[in-house]
Amino acid sequence: AxxxxxSQPEMSVQEAETVTLSCTxxxxxxxxxxxxxxxxxxxxxxxxxxxxxxxQQNATENRFSVNFQKAAKSFSLKISDSQLGDTAMYFCAxxxxxxxxxxxxxxxxxxxx
Amino acid sequence: xAGVTQxxxxxxxxxxxxxxxxxxPISGHRSVSWYQQTPGQGLQxxxxxxxxxxxxxxxxxxxxxxxxxxxxxxxxxVSTLELGDSALYLCASSPAGTxxxxxxxxxxxxxxxx
Numbered sequence: 001a002x003x004x005x006x007s008q009p010e011m012s013v014q015e016a017e018t019v020t021l022s023c024t025x026x027x028x029x030x031x032x033x034x035x036x037x038x039x040x041x042x043x044x045x046x047x048x049x050x051x052x053x054x055x056q057q058n059a060t061e062n063r064f065s066v067n068f069q070k071a072a073k074s075f076s077l078k079i080s081d082s083q084l085g086d087t088a089m090y091f092c093a094x095x096x097x098x099x100x101x102x103x104x105x106x107x108x109x110x111x112x113x
Numbered sequence: 114x115a116g117v118t119q120x121x122x123x124x125x126x127x128x129x130x131x132x133x134x135x136x137x138p139i140s141g142h143r144s145v146s147w148y149q150q151t152p153g154q155g156l157q158x159x160x161x162x163x164x165x166x167x168x169x170x171x172x173x174x175x176x177x178x179x180x181x182x183x184x185x186x187x188x189x190x191v192s193t194l195e196l197g198d199s200a201l202y203l204c205a206s207s208p209a210g211t212x213x214x215x216x217x218x219x220x221x222x223x224x225x226x227x
Contacts (some may be wrong), residue, residue, distance in 0.1 A: 018197065035215075037218075043220070044116075044117075044218050044220040044221065045203065045218040046218070047215055047216075047217070050215060085178060091155075091156065093156075099155075100146075100158055100169045100171075101146070101148075101158060101216065102158070103148075103155055103156035103157075104155065105154075105155040106155055106156075108185075
């Protein structure tokens with residue numbers, strides 16, 4: 001079975017600073033996909049970034065980047081130049097073949113002005 | 114394109130009743146997945162439908178069922194509601210439900226069971 005662990009239930013960061021959210025996963029699969037989703041308060045979940053396990057290069061989307069360590073089964077999200085709009089619950093997710101997602105329990109991030 | 118829509122947005126039911134939730138995927142998307150989100154358990158996968166067929170199923174009791182129509186719209190039904198069924202129910206759609214697809218989530222239906 002696949003499991004996704006987010007060990008930081010809550011985090012905070014000063015506006016304009018950098019923050020890293022941790023995620024580890026457990027799987028016996030060799031090919032899979034990893035995602036970070038963002039769920040702002042009372043708003044719908046949106047995709048932040050995705051990473052294919054077969055790609056060694058870390059994915060980057062503007063201020064968001066990941067540190068993917070396949071051997072360590074680690075997939076952390078770095079948010080640079082944090083903005084107030086980044087305040088949200090962040091979910092790490094794992095997907096193997098079959099379009100079935102496994103989500104972590106989430107990290108609540110608060111950006112402090 | 115319009116995003117994923119879910120109706121209703123809020124529901125209040127009592128124990129023992131049944132409820133039907135609806136999800137309209139993004140136009141052209143054929144895969145619809147359903148998730149239950151609770152503070153304690155996080156997001157848990159319920160099931161996925163593709164071309165009117167249930168393709169994947171999570172670890173939920175038979176009280177939870179779903180279906181998909183030819184226009185890819187999907188419904189989820191929960192019978193004999195229990196207090197623990199109170200949750201945010203999210204649906205997500207993707208073009209074909211393949212490994213390369215990204216899921217796009219709807220706003221959710223907030224179900225409260227009294």
